[in-house]
Amino acid sequence: MERHRDDIGARTGMWLFLFTEILLFGGLFMLYSMFRMQHGAEFHKAAENLNRIAGTTNTLVLITSSLAMALSIAAIRRGRKAASVALQATTVLLGCVFLLIKYFEWSTEIGRGIYPNSPALLKLDHGEILFYGLYFVMTGLHGLHVIIGISVISFMLVSTAKGNITSTDHVRLENSGLYWHFVDTIWVYLFPLFYLVT
Amino acid sequence: MNPGKTEQLKTENKNGEMTYILAWAMLVALTAITVGVYTLHLGTAGVAIALVIASLKAGVILLFFMHLRQESRFLQSVFLLPVFLLGAIIGLTFIDVWYR
Amino acid sequence: MNESGIQPGFYAAPGSRTGIFSWIFSTDHKRIGLLYLFSIFSFFAVGVCFGLLMRLELIAPGRTIVGPSTYNAFFTLHGVIMIFLFVIPGIPVSLGNFFMPLQIGARDVAFPRINLLSWWFYITGGLLALLSLFTGHGPPDTGWTFYAPYSIRTGTNVVLAVSAAFVLGMSSILTGLNFITTIHRMRAPGMTWFRMPLFVWSVYATAWVQILATPILGITLLLVIIERLFGVGFFDPAKGGDPILYQHLFWTYSHPAVYIMILPAMGVVTEIIPVFSRRTVFGYKAIAFSSMAIASVGYFVWGHHMFTSGMSDVARVVFSFITFIVAIPSGVKVFNWVASMYKGSIRVDAPLLFVLAFIFLFSIGGLTGLILGALATNIQVHGTYFVVGHFHYVIFGGAVFAFFGGLHYWFPKITGRMYNEKRARLAWLFLFIGFNALYFPMFILGWEGMPRRYYDYLPKFQPLNVVSTVGSWIVATGLILLFANLLRSARKGAAAGPNPWGGTTLEWQTSSPPPHENFGEIPVITQGPYIYNPSKGKGHGTA
Numbered sequence: 001m002e003r004h005r006d007d008i009g010a011r012t013g014m015w016l017f018l019f020t021e022i023l024l025f026g027g028l029f030m031l032y033s034m035f036r037m038q039h040g041a042e043f044h045k046a047a048e049n050l051n052r053i054a055g056t057t058n059t060l061v062l063i064t065s066s067l068a069m070a071l072s073i074a075a076i077r078r079g080r081k082a083a084s085v086a087l088q089a090t091t092v093l094l095g096c097v098f099l100l101i102k103y104f105e106w107s108t109e110i111g112r113g114i115y116p117n118s119p120a121l122l123k124l125d126h127g128e129i130l131f132y133g134l135y136f137v138m139t140g141l142h143g144l145h146v147i148i149g150i151s152v153i154s155f156m157l158v159s160t161a162k163g164n165i166t167s168t169d170h171v172r173l174e175n176s177g178l179y180w181h182f183v184d185t186i187w188v189y190l191f192p193l194f195y196l197v198t
Numbered sequence: 199m200n201p202g203k204t205e206q207l208k209t210e211n212k213n214g215e216m217t218y219i220l221a222w223a224m225l226v227a228l229t230a231i232t233v234g235v236y237t238l239h240l241g242t243a244g245v246a247i248a249l250v251i252a253s254l255k256a257g258v259i260l261l262f263f264m265h266l267r268q269e270s271r272f273l274q275s276v277f278l279l280p281v282f283l284l285g286a287i288i289g290l291t292f293i294d295v296w297y298r
Numbered sequence: 299m300n301e302s303g304i305q306p307g308f309y310a311a312p313g314s315r316t317g318i319f320s321w322i323f324s325t326d327h328k329r330i331g332l333l334y335l336f337s338i339f340s341f342f343a344v345g346v347c348f349g350l351l352m353r354l355e356l357i358a359p360g361r362t363i364v365g366p367s368t369y370n371a372f373f374t375l376h377g378v379i380m381i382f383l384f385v386i387p388g389i390p391v392s393l394g395n396f397f398m399p400l401q402i403g404a405r406d407v408a409f410p411r412i413n414l415l416s417w418w419f420y421i422t423g424g425l426l427a428l429l430s431l432f433t434g435h436g437p438p439d440t441g442w443t444f445y446a447p448y449s450i451r452t453g454t455n456v457v458l459a460v461s462a463a464f465v466l467g468m469s470s471i472l473t474g475l476n477f478i479t480t481i482h483r484m485r486a487p488g489m490t491w492f493r494m495p496l497f498v499w500s501v502y503a504t505a506w507v508q509i510l511a512t513p514i515l516g517i518t519l520l521l522v523i524i525e526r527l528f529g530v531g532f533f534d535p536a537k538g539g540d541p542i543l544y545q546h547l548f549w550t551y552s553h554p555a556v557y558i559m560i561l562p563a564m565g566v567v568t569e570i571i572p573v574f575s576r577r578t579v580f581g582y583k584a585i586a587f588s589s590m591a592i593a594s595v596g597y598f599v600w601g602h603h604m605f606t607s608g609m610s611d612v613a614r615v616v617f618s619f620i621t622f623i624v625a626i627p628s629g630v631k632v633f634n635w636v637a638s639m640y641k642g643s644i645r646v647d648a649p650l651l652f653v654l655a656f657i658f659l660f661s662i663g664g665l666t667g668l669i670l671g672a673l674a675t676n677i678q679v680h681g682t683y684f685v686v687g688h689f690h691y692v693i694f695g696g697a698v699f700a701f702f703g704g705l706h707y708w709f710p711k712i713t714g715r716m717y718n719e720k721r722a723r724l725a726w727l728f729l730f731i732g733f734n735a736l737y738f739p740m741f742i743l744g745w746e747g748m749p750r751r752y753y754d755y756l757p758k759f760q761p762l763n764v765v766s767t768v769g770s771w772i773v774a775t776g777l778i779l780l781f782a783n784l785l786r787s788a789r790k791g792a793a794a795g796p797n798p799w800g801g802t803t804l805e806w807q808t809s810s811p812p813p814h815e816n817f818g819e820i821p822v823i824t825q826g827p828y829i830y831n832p833s834k835g836k837g838h839g840t841a
């Protein structure tokens with residue numbers, strides 16, 4: 001049976017999936033709003049301790065990775081396979097850099113004895129406990145999405161190299177791009193909510 | 199109905215590399231602004247400004263990187279649905295927590 | 299062709315796989331629909347057994363067959379299975395999968411492989427739920443709502459049960475996005491939005507609820523797991539958290555989930571009524587729009603489950619008010635159905651009997667829902683058997699009766715054979731009488747103050763509890779009759795022909811059972827469905 005091909009349909013499916021992702025994170029944004037409303041001052045105090053340089057760097061890293069992703073699709077559309085592969089590799093690499101920086105940030109906090117349910121954390125005010133709880137859960141869930149994104153794009157990279165993704169048939173790559181940009185968008189909100197709440 | 203060929207072409211994204219690079223520059227600039235505003239320590243107003251800037255950034259990503267500009271009218275209109283819904287969920291819960 | 303003159307249709311699909319593998323790896327929407335049908339009814343049987351066991355325990359006060367902790371596990375698993383493994387997937391994944399593509403004139407859904415994947419997620423979730431029974435420190439005992447803080451503190455096997463519900467949620471999301479894309483992209487030429495059968499509209503509205511509500515459940519369940527493993531403290535007042543926020547998150551999903559259950563059932567009802575009254579549907583657009591209206595307003599009423607939770611007064615009044623608004627589109631539908639039958643030439647076969655039962659039972663469920671939606675009366679009956687009576691009337695009397703109606707209505711199309719009408723009516727009679735005996739006493743018991751979720755009760759409640767338990771046996775008999783009849787007829791029934799009811803929607807224009815890929819040639823649509831006056835045309839086909 002000839003496979004029914006419908007690129008618009010495929011993209012529609014991906015967008016609908018992203019809607020579900022918005023609402024998945026949405027539940028956490030709801031909790032964030034309620035807790036921040038009740039504990040504004042403590043949120044401020046806790047946020048002071050996060051590393052703003054790391055957060056800003058990571059923002060730039062993700063934005064740039066998104067650019068590479070978008071360019072890789074433009075490249076394959078023009079049939080420039082090698083360029084597309086290189087740009088996808090850049091995206092993957094920058095994704096890994098993001099995770100690495102995140103890893104160092106988490107290690108610092110854990111090194112200070114701050115992690116969910118830790119004795120040092122429980123001594124702090126309620127608002128600070130909640131702030132760090134949200135911080136770990138939300139950046140953790142986001143990090144998980146970054147990992148998934150990296151895996152998917154690596155897979156696409158191989159497909160492109162093998163010639164399965166071409167200038168006329170690349171909706172899979174486009175959909176992976178949509179996912180990656182979405183992950184970037186979530187970070188666009190996480191960054192101010194955790195690093196800039198003062 | 200087989201999706202018409204013309205329809206397929208209309209929504210084919212024609213963004214050039216330049217569009218992407220400009221979008222990226224805008225994002226970098228907005229990041230710089232939001233960090234700059236942070237250093238002024240404006241309190242709650244600062245958080246509001248940061249969120250507005252974040253939404254601008256999200257808009258740039260959506261319109262240019264994710265090509266929402268060229269997508270079908272259906273997608274453009276329903277995109278606001280989950281966003282609006284999330285607002286409503288937060289709003290209604292807010293009514294509870296605020297007046298408690 | 300076999301000895302009875304029935305084409306094998308898609309049952310003889312070409313393909314390299316044979317036997318069971320030609321089903322569990324099939325991407326044909328009809329095969330997946332049947333896979334789902336058998337899977338969900340297998341779980342339904344398990345859920346019914348738990349229900350019967352609970353009723354048996356409640357035949358007399360005090361310990362009858364099980365003690366309190368076993369009873370807690372019973373109602374938890376009964377609830378989890380009935381909700382997450384039976385009614386939520388329910389009509390869309392089975393009848394919807396089978397008939398929605400047929401009704402819009404498509405050869406399959408937009409993403410056939412994702413369709414199959416969703417079934418695998420479903421089975422994985424189901425197995426995890428069953429596994430939670432036998433592993434860890436005892437089966438979960440939280441109720442299907444997994445309320446914090448108890449779900450975070452109890453030593454029982456909550457993580458596994460919650461993971462099961464999470465995986466089932468992913469399955470539901472995949473079905474939803476698949477169906478929306480299908481309805482947008484795969485309609486036959488001329489099948490404009492307002493020419494679609496109303497069952498398709500209802501599946502469409504349901505799919506939106508599935509993708510926009512289920513993620514909230516996903517994050518809620520994920521948080522239960524995270525809380526249990528790491529103790530973050532979002533729902534723990536000792537750490538500044540707030541258990542009421544758990545309830546907000548949970549009901550933000552679980553009230554809309556009620557519409558995932560009931561909207562497709564309303565769609566089935568709307569298909570059956572015109573065919574068995576030989577009249578066009580009264581108020582096509584009103585019904586289509588009311589589906590969408592129910593789906594959207596239904597998002598904003600979740601707080602009516604939390605009137606006694608400690609929520610603020612303002613929020614209680616707001617939620618109570620919006621709840622009354624949702625009743626309007628549901629009322630619109632009931633009036634449209636009744637008006638559609640008015641002056642029709644009604645033919646009271648089993649499908650219509652189930653529909654009539656649906657309208658009756660659902661109306662009782664809906665009206666008692668208003669008592670629960672009103673703030674003042676809710677306080678009186680909250681947490682009592684009144685609630686148990688109410689939601690069984692809505693879900694079992696509503697959704698499940700309509701499901702049974704749909705099963706009979708489409709049985710000849712699915713199997714190519716006719717079921718035995720006399721036995722079907724007998725089963726219906728048992729179910730209808732048994733149902734009311736089983737659940738009506740619960741309204742009285744609840745009004746008098748018998749609390750739900752206890753294995754025991756005050757002796758003064760016994761007479762009505764006995765009636766209820768006897769009712770459960772009658773229902774069980776009815777269920778056995780119904781399924782025995784259908785299973786037997788699937789092998790022995792007389793050939794049904796392509797269009798035994800004279801339906802005017804597209805599924806009746808192809809052979810029974812439909813061939814692989816549904817249609818020889820994709821039909822072209824020139825007018826709406828449900829046209830029974832020959833001078834006005836033939837709807838989507840021969841009326």
Ligand code: HEM
Pocket residue numbers: 346349350352353373374376377378380381384385440441442443686690693694698750751752753770773774
């Ligand atoms: C023969 C069929 C059934 C029987 C005998 C039955 C019986 C019961 C009883 C006695 C309870 C109350 C337990 C308590 O509060 O102590 C209950 C709860 C419940 N039932 Fe059923 N039921 C049946 C079918 C169904 C169906 C078809 C559904 C949904 C599709 C359903 C969904 C539920 C749910 C969600 C609960 C609440 C569980 C909880 O409190 O956590 N039941 N059932």
Ligand SMILES: [Cu+2]
Pocket residue numbers: 552553556599600602603
């Ligand atoms: Cu509700």
